[in-house]
Amino acid sequence: PYLNHLNLSSTQISMIRQLYKEQRTFVEVYQSDESSSSTLSSQLEAATLHAENGRSVTEPVGLGSRWKKKWSTRWIKGKGKLTRLKKDGGRGTASGPKSDGGHHQENSSLERVLFQWQAQSGYYSEHRQINEHLKANAAKPSTSTSQNQSKGKKQRAKTSNLSPRSEAAERLVTVLKGKWKRHAPFDFVGCLAHVDITFQSSNGQILRIVGYLNHNDACQRASMARSPPVPLHPHVYRVALQQLLVGANLYSIKTNNRKMIDQRLYHGMEGDPSQWNFRYLILRSDSSRLYRMLSRHHGITTKTPAEINIHLWLDPTSKQFQPTLHKARFTACIASEEMEEATWKYGHQSQIILDGTFGLCDSPVLLFVVMGVDENGHGVPLCFMLFYAPTRNRQTSAGYDTEVLTDLLQNWANWLASRGGRSFEPFVAITDTDTKERGALLIVFPGIILLLCKFHLRQCWTNRRRQLLGPIEGLDFAKQQVKSELQALEMK
Numbered sequence: 001p002y003l004n005h006l007n008l009s010s011t012q013i014s015m016i017r018q019l020y021k022e023q024r025t026f027v028e029v030y031q032s033d034e035s036s037s038s039t040l041s042s043q044l045e046a047a048t049l050h051a052e053n054g055r056s057v058t059e060p061v062g063l064g065s066r067w068k069k070k071w072s073t074r075w076i077k078g079k080g081k082l083t084r085l086k087k088d089g090g091r092g093t094a095s096g097p098k099s100d101g102g103h104h105q106e107n108s109s110l111e112r113v114l115f116q117w118q119a120q121s122g123y124y125s126e127h128r129q130i131n132e133h134l135k136a137n138a139a140k141p142s143t144s145t146s147q148n149q150s151k152g153k154k155q156r157a158k159t160s161n162l163s164p165r166s167e168a169a170e171r172l173v174t175v176l177k178g179k180w181k182r183h184a185p186f187d188f189v190g191c192l193a194h195v196d197i198t199f200q201s202s203n204g205q206i207l208r209i210v211g212y213l214n215h216n217d218a219c220q221r222a223s224m225a226r227s228p229p230v231p232l233h234p235h236v237y238r239v240a241l242q243q244l245l246v247g248a249n250l251y252s253i254k255t256n257n258r259k260m261i262d263q264r265l266y267h268g269m270e271g272d273p274s275q276w277n278f279r280y281l282i283l284r285s286d287s288s289r290l291y292r293m294l295s296r297h298h299g300i301t302t303k304t305p306a307e308i309n310i311h312l313w314l315d316p317t318s319k320q321f322q323p324t325l326h327k328a329r330f331t332a333c334i335a336s337e338e339m340e341e342a343t344w345k346y347g348h349q350s351q352i353i354l355d356g357t358f359g360l361c362d363s364p365v366l367l368f369v370v371m372g373v374d375e376n377g378h379g380v381p382l383c384f385m386l387f388y389a390p391t392r393n394r395q396t397s398a399g400y401d402t403e404v405l406t407d408l409l410q411n412w413a414n415w416l417a418s419r420g421g422r423s424f425e426p427f428v429a430i431t432d433t434d435t436k437e438r439g440a441l442l443i444v445f446p447g448i449i450l451l452l453c454k455f456h457l458r459q460c461w462t463n464r465r466r467q468l469l470g471p472i473e474g475l476d477f478a479k480q481q482v483k484s485e486l487q488a489l490e491m492k
Helices: 010-021 039-052 125-138 146-159 164-176 217-221 234-245 250-262 284-297 306-314 323-327 337-347 402-420 435-444 454-469 477-491
Strands: 026-029 067-078 081-085 091-093 108-117 194-200 206-212 331-334 351-357 365-373 379-388 428-431 449-452
Touching: 039 206, 234 250, 234 284, 250 284, 331 402, 337 365, 337 379, 337 402, 351 435, 365 402, 379 402, 402 435, 428 435, 435 449, 449 454, 454 477
Parallel strands: 351 428, 428 449
Antiparallel strands: 026 206, 067 081, 067 108, 081 091, 108 194, 194 206, 331 379, 351 365, 365 379
16 A cells, blocks of 8 residues: 555554565455356455444545545546546546456446544654655755765764654654644554555445554554544535635635525535534635645645746746746736835825845845835835746846836736726836836836936946956056046046
8 A cells, every 4th residue: 555645653654564564464355347246245245344444435434434534546447448537637547456357347437545544543643744844845955065965874874774854754753743733533552554445436346455454452442532623514615616716715705605504505404413524614724725725726736835836837847837837927016005005105196216136035036126215214115026037047137128027017007006096107216227127117107207326326337437447556547547537426
């Protein structure tokens, strides 16, 4: 089975691997050929085993179940081959599990599910927080040099037989302990029980069972330490997702959720509510899953850091490459309600300041800031404009032009007009000597008066003077005279 999907401590992993090595696990293949006389008895045997262990492949996992679904995959059988279904609904040919040689119907589907015994203490919650922490940091580049990395690996080899990942996990156990709250109904006692089941989705016939179904003494004596969490009904998620897809906010979704509960419009609301195995009210804790579902619907892998997702979409050599995004440029305008209010107060029919900075972070991101000046002469930010430098651009500071600045300024002006009911019109703008900034301002605000920033103007003059005159020796009176005259001109 795919043991890496189970939440196990290092001790559990070692013990389970030893069980498989010594062939002390349960492995059984069942008949599924309808034309065979032994199929019925074989399937009865599989069903009996399931019933004895509290499992059913045809029924969803409810509150009373002691098994937790940890991983699954599906295949479609047709035209003599198995095709694995991808998570996004696509297909990819793959070698699926082999049964006893039974003849399945064309286009039938097979499903493989991995369950872990968690209600009585097999579920190691710290493994999950460790794994998520490591995944979140796996894509971040190391700041150490290759020489230091090599030296560190040699030192680890001398002092420990654990892999770097295992060592990091052991250290994180103490760092992260206490930050997460365990929600599993039973306390952890290291139970090894798990089962890997392959069956036909259409009729529930079981093809194979692999796993370890024995429980340790502490697990059998364990009592419930906390109430099991009540899951939200799948129909509630589907309705909420449809609202998100059309642009509804979370407040609207919760309002509609309460109305549907009052009118009992969700599936499965028949009968006595005290007997329901699901809840229907959307809680604050459900919002993160809703947005993860929305991301998956759009093909976004939420477990991958955002910057890695963007890189893969823009990298022509990546499987996730998006040609449309590659031709476009990643841009964002940021303006809070306070900034919007300040824009109308200090920028409209008044003066704004525009300048860019290129050392914002270690990514090739450029930031341009639009500012106003308040009644005390202090600068007030009106808008932040972020965008990525073009792919494979050697110098971040050269990764923009008049066009991208025009688009950002125009989008900001349109947004202000849509909310304020009037056109935003600054009378004066102060910039540095960058002609791209000044050109964009004239395109978006044709009647604006452009002024040069005195500081940037002097800086430009100084840099050009140093470039033309070069180093001045002590006795080079001609250059010294020219320098003095130019400095006097700069000060005027």
